[in-house]
């Protein structure tokens with residue numbers, strides 16, 4: 031530990047050099063007051079990232095059109111560390127625009143942070159049109175996005191980055207690379223940008239070092255609208271779907287740096303990289319805040335192999351962050367922000383990630399919508415059952431609301447009512463209920479909305495928007511009558527309803543009689559045949575169980591440093607394993623008993639299992655045994671559940687008797703699999719009888735370099 035701290039200090043000293051590299055910037059804008067003379071006050075919020083020292087290098091100029099007189103605030107530091115590991119500041123720019131023509135604000139500078147592709151200069155451009163939109167009767171609002179100051183990902187863990195692409199006017203948002211002629215830019219051959227979801231996906235590995243991303247966000251109307259300027263001159267903006275070459279209503283920059291770190295030992299959330307826990311908001315969530323009232327956002331993250339020291343946050347000026355530690359490597363950040371009058375109607379992006387020295391959690395971004403006062407809220411009770419959600423809303427608390435104008439996200443599902451309450455019940459995979467993975471919980475969400483009579487010209491009804499959700503722990507804690515025997519596992523997922531697994535040891539190859547739970551730990555002799563069976567219990571008929579991996583460990587922890595792979599990536603690694611044909615929701619196999627050397631008496635077997643829709647051709651189940659190289663193949667993840675770990679044990683392997691040890695003629699028994707990880711792990715094999723393998727994860731010398739190059 032002391033060693034690590036020293037290295038950190040040395041590298042900090044290096045980081046304090048004079049040059050401050052640009053780490054990116056993002057802009058959003060929103061119209062304010064419209065004055066009788068026809069001018070509109072426009073508000074721009076610009077966030078700029080650096081490693082620190084903090085400040086803004088951007089100097090916005092009017093590149094074309096008439097931009098009015100720009101009034102700046104001083105940059106306000108919104109998040110930083112004392113050690114200059116990251117920093118972000120926000121500047122508010124306001125201008126009164128008298129002419130209604132479009133205009134472009136721009137800013138440029140010489141020096142991106144030193145990066146892999148030697149990109150030097152940067153330019154940020156913001157296209158604005160203050161005309162009145164026919165659908166909102168107001169000036170267009172720009173798409174809203176942001177990014178944390180310094181995205182850091184170990185090379186082997188980069189899969190994709192989900193960027194925020196919100197639009198306050200419900201327009202279609204498209205993300206593009208800055209260069210107009212470039213969909214797959216020269217500097218990002220190994221990255222694919224999904225323009226509509228604003229997701230960057232890895233196609234091939236990226237070099238270690240800083241990579242810069244220069245994106246533009248554009249918004250397009252969902253239906254044909256007209257834009258009318260102050261002189262009554264109007265133009266048509268065609269719906270995104272109806273036009274082969276649609277024109278954007280506005281363009282804002284989103285630029286950021288991604289630092290690819292040297293490969294880490296693994297990418298398992300919660301183990302090698304921080305994973306978020308409830309009540310951390312989900313990516314894309316919308317929060318509602320009111321002027322003058324403190325709004326609080328709680329972030330919680332956990333890691334077992336390392337320690338989380340902070341959260342990087344991209345938020346508005348005046349948002350504060352307090353950190354508290356909990357047990358088991360959990361760090362909590364409480365973000366508080368009190369919107370001012372000038373923030374009214376803003377949609378404010380807030381992005382965050384949890385930090386360790388070697389890794390970072392995924393980045394999540396949410397929107398905080400600022401209203402005058404708290405949105406009207408009814409009194410509701412949400413009941414979460416195994417397979418359904420029920421909501422009961424008191425009518426008395428929703429004065430002036432006509433229940434006939436309320437609907438669930440899927441309007442074909444009906445709400446019912448009695449004299450006092452409005453009632454709705456829906457199954458977890460119906461009525462527009464969406465599913466999100468929050469890390470330790472699966473969250474099912476729906477909402478009750480009011481809708482308009484399309485033929486009415488005016489409305490006098492209050493608007494209702496009422497979100498509700500049910501959270502299900504991914505791993506249910508099952509009361510365990512027998513301390514050593516693991517009971518069935520129960521998981522809940524969207525299109526699979528509630529399902530569970532059992533993992534049992536059987537007495538013989540008929541797989542009819544399971545070893546009684548009271549017999550645990552199961553006593554076995556080396557060379558004995560062990561009969562084990564995994565079964566999925568689900569009401570759905572058309573599913574297949576897939577056992578992706580099974581690993582033996584000497585302790586009740588599938589991530590134990592000492593382990594032996596029995597099945598890996600769907601491939602059987604141990605020569606003594608034999609599987610028995612069975613129905614699609616069962617997996618029966620036998621294996622010859624073995625034991626870990628080094629004084630371990632017990633063996634636990636942990637398997638990761640997936641359920642897939644039976645007929646799906648692209649699911650993990652259909653792929654079967656995959657060598658390392660073949661794993662980049664895309665899968666249809668809607669057709670399968672997440673990976674679940676189930677564990678059984680312990681098996682207690684009887685101590686060697688002299689007799690047993692001498693009756694084995696064959697000596698070394700190494701399965702062919704051991705070569706695969708010989709490069710990563712030192713494998714020491716001790717031979718007693720049959721197969722005894724002992725795996726030790728070596729502390730790799732690369733770790734120290736890791737620290738140096740990270741900071």
Ligand SMILES: *[C@@H]1O[C@H](CO)[C@@H](O)[C@H](O)[C@H]1NC(C)=O
Pocket residue numbers: 065071101124125126
């Ligand atoms: C815009 O004009 C209004 C009214 O004249 C004034 O109160 C406001 O300060 C002006 N805003 C800016 C940014 O110049």
Ligand SMILES: *[C@@H]1O[C@H](CO)[C@@H](O)[C@H](O)[C@H]1NC(C)=O
Pocket residue numbers: 209210211
């Ligand atoms: C894109 O390519 C066209 C022709 O290839 C060229 O005329 C245009 O200037 C390019 N635009 C940019 C922004 O590089």
Ligand SMILES: *[C@@H]1O[C@H](CO)[C@@H](O)[C@H](O)[C@H]1NC(C)=O
Pocket residue numbers: 253254268269272
């Ligand atoms: C929108 O405009 C386009 C082009 O004029 C037209 O083809 C399309 O039908 C229009 N869509 C609607 C919904 O009116």
Ligand SMILES: *[C@@H]1O[C@H](CO)[C@@H](O)[C@H](O)[C@H]1NC(C)=O
Pocket residue numbers: 202252270271
């Ligand atoms: C555009 O069209 C596609 C398919 O035609 C549809 O799935 C999508 O929802 C449409 N988008 C909008 C914004 O209407």
Ligand SMILES: *[C@@H]1O[C@H](CO)[C@@H](O)[C@H](O)[C@H]1NC(C)=O
Pocket residue numbers: 106347348370
């Ligand atoms: C920050 O908060 C202070 C006092 O709470 C307030 O006076 C100031 O205007 C706020 N700044 C911004 C940018 O909201």
Ligand SMILES: *[C@@H]1O[C@H](CO)[C@@H](O)[C@H](O)[C@H]1NC(C)=O
Pocket residue numbers: 422448449450451
């Ligand atoms: C309406 O239903 C709710 C929920 O089931 C119940 O609590 C309430 O008593 C019912 N009211 C009447 C008048 O039956």
